[in-house]
């Protein structure tokens with residue numbers, strides 16, 4: 155080897171390449187210096203070229219889309235799965251152990267099989283290391299792993315908003331209230347009547363109301379990881395007319411006598427070394443436009459003294475830090491690369 159370190163290109167396949175999450179993964183991977191794009195696979199659109207499905211991904215326009223099968227995907231070093239729920243499990247089971255599988259879907263996120271079956275109504279496929287490196291101790295678990303369960307977009311925003319307060323015992327995790335607005339790309343590309351332009355434009359609507367949204371158990375699992383003993387969350391998602399982005403407004407009772415300046419200090423110090431998390435200067439509140447296309451979370455926090463609650467707001471791009479960016483962040487850790495490789499932190503605004 156003449157003493158020269160040979161750079162190895164990592165071959166990354168994307169299953170679900172025609173969807174929103176798969177498309178965003180490919181956009182990021184095209185700018186990743188250590189990656190070559192491997193297999194592109196999908197469902198009904200197999201056989202067509204990517205240019206007909208994802209016109210913005212010009213460098214891959216002529217690539218033919220394969221059927222999604224373990225045989226097609228096994229030729230890659232890494233496979234990013236961006237498939238509907240309960241689709242990735244059977245395929246992942248057939249992939250060799252040395253192929254790193256990074257699943258953007260929910261199949262392997264929950265540790266509790268009962269929770270899974272209650273909210274997803276399919277058999278539980280298993281549990282993989284959870285792809286939120288910002289959780290204490292999680293970065294180490296993701297380094298070198300060959301299986302990653304990328305979090306849901308709402309759980310990412312809510313967990314990052316409240317993490318410092320739970321870790322430092324400043325908030326009471328047993329009475330958390332979250333209202334989170336999301337753009338419709340969170341629901342995937344397949345047309346749904348309530349997501350058609352005429353229904354969506356100029357209107358905002360709550361859905362999954364009353365503790366029934368499938369992200370509730372995932373949020374609670376994260377709160378327990380952060381030390382909450384008997385957590386509870388009242389979670390209300392709201393669909394709003396912007397293509398992408400989540401703004402999560404999270405409140406929780408104070409568990410310590412701290413003021414706004416003190417919670418600002420705690421949040422800022424907790425995230426001081428996190429490359430993708432910014433606690434904004436006081437009085438500047440997160441906006442989705444400033445994280446569009448960035449693997450970034452913008453966070454602000456204060457105390458509502460009259461209500462005796464902390465209020466924390468997080469903005470992420472559901473397709474970037476909320477899924478595909480997190481997938482690439484985890485790919486970097488899994489493959490021993492610097493965690494920030496190929497990931498933009500600057501958003502597209504306005």
Ligand SMILES: NC(=O)C1=CN([C@@H]2O[C@H](COP(=O)(O)OP(=O)(O)OC[C@H]3O[C@@H](n4cnc5c(N)ncnc54)[C@H](OP(=O)(O)O)[C@@H]3O)[C@@H](O)[C@H]2O)C=CC1
Pocket residue numbers: 169170171172173174175176195196197198199200222235236237238239241258259260305306307339340341342343344472473476477
């Ligand atoms: N959108 C988001 O903000 C987020 C998404 N996720 C998760 O990422 C995954 C993908 O979501 P998203 O991109 O939004 O969904 P889309 O509906 O936009 O894309 C789904 C993709 O899966 C393919 N597909 C559908 N059915 C099958 C099948 N039976 N076998 C093989 N491929 C199939 C589709 O191919 P074809 O075009 O050929 O039908 C398409 O490429 C989901 O698990 C979702 O929950 C996670 C966090 C956030």
Ligand SMILES: CC(=O)N[C@@H](CCC(=O)OP(=O)(O)O)C(=O)O
Pocket residue numbers: 258259260305306307308336337338339340341342362391393
């Ligand atoms: C606006 C919208 O519909 N959003 C999706 C959440 C998307 C997400 O995070 O995906 P997972 O399905 O992978 O958990 C929803 O509420 O179902």
